[in-house]
Amino acid sequence: MAWEFSTSTAAQTQQLAENLARLLQAGDLIILSGELGAGKTTFTQGLGRSLGVREGIISPTFVLVRIHPNLPDGPNPGGPDLVHVDAYRLGSPGEIDDIDLENTMDSSVTVVEWGAERVEHLAASRLEIELVRAVGGDTPAAGTPAAGTGGTGASDVEGTDALEGTFDFTDEDDDEPRTLRLHAVGPRWEGTDFSALGQLVNTTE
Numbered sequence: 001m002a003w004e005f006s007t008s009t010a011a012q013t014q015q016l017a018e019n020l021a022r023l024l025q026a027g028d029l030i031i032l033s034g035e036l037g038a039g040k041t042t043f044t045q046g047l048g049r050s051l052g053v054r055e056g057i058i059s060p061t062f063v064l065v066r067i068h069p070n071l072p073d074g075p076n077p078g079g080p081d082l083v084h085v086d087a088y089r090l091g092s093p094g095e096i097d098d099i100d101l102e103n104t105m106d107s108s109v110t111v112v113e114w115g116a117e118r119v120e121h122l123a124a125s126r127l128e129i130e131l132v133r134a135v136g137g138d139t140p141a142a143g144t145p146a147a148g149t150g151g152t153g154a155s156d157v158e159g160t161d162a163l164e165g166t167f168d169f170t171d172e173d174d175d176e177p178r179t180l181r182l183h184a185v186g187p188r189w190e191g192t193d194f195s196a197l198g199q200l201v202n203t204t205e
């Protein structure tokens, strides 16, 4: 079953993610897709806020995996950690297996940007969320592929926290409409109604 939402601002996308986070528990897998700058990291920031994990969620371009531990003095003490993965430069499910997400999955919500067709095998159930820029109207804002994502790929460090919390997420883009398509897969989500997460525009079987 799939739900389609629209948001008009980055804040609304984060609010939708915050609402979703209230349904999440340790072991859940979220696969994010959508072009560069679509809002995958923005969405993950909303998840992180509501899960009450350590801040500093950024596009983990040079770090494949970042673990944001649950904060005992946050809004959700004792809840799951957030494991944030960027699979952009990972080619195959085999390379994903090399980074050993199984180790952290049981105690975390695992969110994988660019995870489609790469990490489905990690869990029997998952939420697939695709973020799409509105088409037809304005030309896309700055955010076409640029430096930073096509890098050397030579020195990825797995699971490091060296950069954690170091940078603020800078936001220079204007707010634009986005469509978010949520596809719930597997027994974990059977019967769950996501309609109230945000501004619903469509549902499909």
Ligand SMILES: Nc1ncnc2c1ncn2[C@@H]1O[C@H](COP(=O)(O)OP(=O)(O)OP(=O)(O)O)[C@@H](O)[C@H]1O
Pocket (backbone or CB within 6 Å): 007, 008, 009, 010, 011, 013, 034, 035, 036, 037, 038, 039, 040, 041, 042, 043, 059, 113, 170, 171, 172, 173, 174, 175, 176, 177, 178
């Ligand atoms: N409705 C919206 N929802 C989400 N983000 C929006 C929206 N409108 C504008 N934005 C802006 O679009 C940008 C999305 O960037 P973000 O880093 O989240 O994308 P991304 O999908 O993670 O990209 P990448 O593939 O490079 O990691 C942010 O600057 C955000 O403020």
Ligand SMILES: [Mg+2]
Pocket (backbone or CB within 6 Å): 040, 041, 042, 058, 059, 060, 113
């Ligand atoms: Mg990102």
